[in-house]
Amino acid sequence: MEAPVPRVGVVVFIVKGKMVLLGRRRSTGVGDSKFALPGGHLEFGESFEECAAREIKEETGLDIDKIEFLTVTNNLFLEETKHYVAIYVRAFLRDPHQLPQNLEPTKCEGWDWYDWDNLPKPLFWPLEKMVLEGFNPFPNA
Numbered sequence: 429m430e431a432p433v434p435r436v437g438v439v440v441f442i443v444k445g446k447m448v449l450l451g452r453r454r455s456t457g458v459g460d461s462k463f464a465l466p467g468g469h470l471e472f473g474e475s476f477e478e479c480a481a482r483e484i485k486e487e488t489g490l491d492i493d494k495i496e497f498l499t500v501t502n503n504l505f506l507e508e509t510k511h512y513v514a515i516y517v518r519a520f521l522r523d524p525h526q527l528p529q530n531l532e533p534t535k536c537e538g539w540d541w542y543d544w545d546n547l548p549k550p551l552f553w554p555l556e557k558m559v560l561e562g563f564n565p566f567p568n569a
């Protein structure tokens with residue numbers, strides 16, 4: 429059997445003060461029942477920003493702005509025989525009062541804002557690794 433090829437995911441830190449939007453995944457793929465950032469597979473021809481805006485709209489109904497590249501990580505999910513290069517971007521709400529909706533309830537238990545200094549557990553391991561390494565997704569104050 430041929431080894432599956434690595435895929436690209438675009439993952440979005442939607443920041444609101446010192447909070448980020450997280451949801452507990454209901455995934456047949458990777459990260460089932462782990463708290464993770466919204467985002468998804470880069471589709472043919474998309475820029476990172478287009479993918480971020482599309483996935484966030486699809487998953488939460490939110491409109492985001494000022495999408496900026498932050499970092500990239502290489503994630504091998506050996507048990508699930510999956511390999512993802514994850515492109516992390518930061519974004520802001522176009523309307524700071526817009527509320528997230530759980531538009532894909534079969535893939536996510538619901539979205540909520542969490543303080544970066546008090547994140548829920550268990551975190552999806554690629555995010556947990558970044559947190560443990562001291563990653564800071566927020567703009568320089």
Ligand SMILES: CC(C)CCOP(=O)(O)OP(=O)(O)O
Binds near residue numbers: 436438458468483
């Ligand atoms: C695991 C992640 C880095 C890339 C895939 O994200 P996802 O499973 O949320 O993908 P979709 O939102 O496209 O279904």
Ligand SMILES: [Mg+2]
Binds near residue numbers: 467469483486487
């Ligand atoms: Mg998606």
Ligand SMILES: [Mg+2]
Binds near residue numbers: 468469
């Ligand atoms: Mg997708």
Ligand SMILES: [Mg+2]
Binds near residue numbers: 466467483487
């Ligand atoms: Mg997704």
